[in-house]
Amino acid sequence: MLLLLLLATDCVVRAQTGSNFPITNIKEPYLQEVGQFAVKEYNRESKGELKFVKVLNGEEQVVAGYSYKLVLAAENGSVTTNYEAVVWADP
Ligand SMILES: *[C@@H]1O[C@H](CO)[C@@H](O)[C@H](O)[C@H]1NC(C)=O
Numbered sequence: 001m002l003l004l005l006l007l008a009t010d011c012v013v014r015a016q017t018g019s020n021f022p023i024t025n026i027k028e029p030y031l032q033e034v035g036q037f038a039v040k041e042y043n044r045e046s047k048g049e050l051k052f053v054k055v056l057n058g059e060e061q062v063v064a065g066y067s068y069k070l071v072l073a074a075e076n077g078s079v080t081t082n083y084e085a086v087v088w089a090d091p
Contacts, residue, residue, distance in 0.1 A: 020069070023058040031055055035072040038085035051075040056082065 023031060035055035042048055051074060058070040068087045073080055 020059040020061045023060055023068070023070075026055055026058055031058065031068070031070070034068055034087050035070050035085065038070065038072065038087050039074050039083075042085075049076070050083075053080060 025031070032055050036052045039050050039052040043050055053073040053075060055070050055072045058068055061067045061069070066088070068085075070085045070087065071082055072085055073082055075081075
């Protein structure tokens with residue numbers, strides 16, 4: 001699994017494009033773990049100190065493996081911010 005992107009975003013609801021599918025089972029533990037992983041990797045690579053709260057929303061895309069685009073909440077110090085994370089999972 002490889003995290004490519006973690007961006008602060010105010011945008012929780014996003015337009016669906018192309019072959020992206022909205023994730024309907026967002027509460028599934030696996031998806032929450034993917035979000036947690038994204039925050040952990042972000043912290044490791046950027047020396048950040050974000051604290052994962054939960055995944056709010058997401059899309060998945062099937063192209064040479066799975067990619068997940070998740071909107072997640074994380075605490076940055078005392079501020080909770082929504083971030084957009086893109087995570088690729090190898091087939
Ligand atoms: C966290 O907050 C600090 C201080 O406001 C800011 O400089 C930093 O960019 C924030 N990090 C993220 C990932 O939003």
